[in-house]
Amino acid sequence: MTSSVIRIDPKLDLVLERDIDVPVELVWKAWTTPEHLREWFVPKPWTVTECEIDLRPGGMFRTTMRSPQGEEFPNLGTYLEVTPNERLIFTDTLLPGYRPSPKPFFTAVLELTRKGNGTHYKAIAIHGNAETRKSHEDMGFHDGWGTVVEQMVAHIKKQAP
Amino acid sequence: MTSSVIRIDPKLDLVLERDIDVPVELVWKAWTTPEHLREWFVPKPWTVTECEIDLRPGGMFRTTMRSPQGEEFPNLGTYLEVTPNERLIFTDTLLPGYRPSPKPFFTAVLELTRKGNGTHYKAIAIHGNAETRKSHEDMGFHDGWGTVVEQMVAHIKKQAP
Numbered sequence: 001m002t003s004s005v006i007r008i009d010p011k012l013d014l015v016l017e018r019d020i021d022v023p024v025e026l027v028w029k030a031w032t033t034p035e036h037l038r039e040w041f042v043p044k045p046w047t048v049t050e051c052e053i054d055l056r057p058g059g060m061f062r063t064t065m066r067s068p069q070g071e072e073f074p075n076l077g078t079y080l081e082v083t084p085n086e087r088l089i090f091t092d093t094l095l096p097g098y099r100p101s102p103k104p105f106f107t108a109v110l111e112l113t114r115k116g117n118g119t120h121y122k123a124i125a126i127h128g129n130a131e132t133r134k135s136h137e138d139m140g141f142h143d144g145w146g147t148v149v150e151q152m153v154a155h156i157k158k159q160a161p
Numbered sequence: 162m163t164s165s166v167i168r169i170d171p172k173l174d175l176v177l178e179r180d181i182d183v184p185v186e187l188v189w190k191a192w193t194t195p196e197h198l199r200e201w202f203v204p205k206p207w208t209v210t211e212c213e214i215d216l217r218p219g220g221m222f223r224t225t226m227r228s229p230q231g232e233e234f235p236n237l238g239t240y241l242e243v244t245p246n247e248r249l250i251f252t253d254t255l256l257p258g259y260r261p262s263p264k265p266f267f268t269a270v271l272e273l274t275r276k277g278n279g280t281h282y283k284a285i286a287i288h289g290n291a292e293t294r295k296s297h298e299d300m301g302f303h304d305g306w307g308t309v310v311e312q313m314v315a316h317i318k319k320q321a322p
Contacts (some may be wrong), residue, residue: 003219005217005218005219005220005257005258005259006219006258006259007257007258012260054166056166057166057218057241057242058164058166058167058241058242058250059166080218080219080241080259081218081219089219089259091255091259091261093254093255093261093262093265094252094254094255094268095289096166096168097166097167097168097287098166098167098241098250098252098268098270098287099173099268099287099288099289100252100254100265100266100267100268100287100288100289100293101254101289102289102290104254104261104265105261106261107255107259107260107261109259126258126259126260126261127260127261128256128260128261128262128263129263132261
């Protein structure tokens with residue numbers, strides 16, 4: 001169930017939903033542990049070269065993505081809500097310690113709901129205006145976020161005993 | 162004690178500290194109840210004409226300030242941390258529901274520490290760059306925030322039995 005403070009606006013926001021056949025606990029671990037996150041967080045052949053996680057409100061969420069040509073793209077943001085196995089909210093609008101960011105773009109809400117032995121996976125990208133939504137869509141939100149969910153599920157299954 | 166996620170940077174941030182002779186519980190109530198907040202939140206003869214509070218992370222914090230000439234200034238932001246009688250963090254960098262704001266300016270941290278029958282009151286304004294800090298200082302941060310603490314203490318004492 002979507003957090004009651006989150007109000008999705010179809011004109012401003014983007015949503016991706018999937019039913020996946022891995023348990024919420026392993027999805028949570030994949031999202032919140034650097035060594036797991038690096039393996040699936042960007043569509044291959046892009047890679048994550050750095051990942052730092054301080055999993056608490058106001059704590060750091062930092063990644064560096066590397067293109068196949070070797071160009072690096074750092075991302076720095078902070079967590080807003082951390083409810084294990086249920087909800088993770090982070091933003092690049094604030095830096096760690098809630099300092100206003102020089103490059104505000106969006107807030108991400110990840111919501112996990114147990115469904116049998118699997119998970120209903122819902123990712124919401126919240127933007128401040130229609131232009132930002134459109135640029136995110138044009139950057140390939142649906143394909144990109146969809147691809148990484150598949151990569152995440154494959155990574156989780158590879159780890160399973 | 163300042164929250165461990167908050168890192169004050171003197172080049173970017175502004176801090177106001179006071180020892181005041183009213184208990185933390187009444188300071189908390191003055192900050193989190195619209196009918197009390199309206200009475201002290203802006204330096205008189207300015208007034209607060211509207212105040213809406215949804216006291217939870219992601220919840221609305223909205224005020225409208227009115228100048229002696231009758232001009233109105235709306236402010237809209239959201240709470241980030243709500244720890245009763247201890248710590249309140251809010252920002253105008255995000256709107257309610259964590260939506261990126263069109264007018265990001267600062268994050269405010271209020272920290273209350275019990276001291277005898279009174280309170281050590283610490284307010285921190287966190288900015289993204291030195292220019293924003295300077296404009297906040299030029300707007301009268303120290304006088305303004307100092308004045309409203311005095312107004313708050315006087316309001317609380319007036320309410321006391």
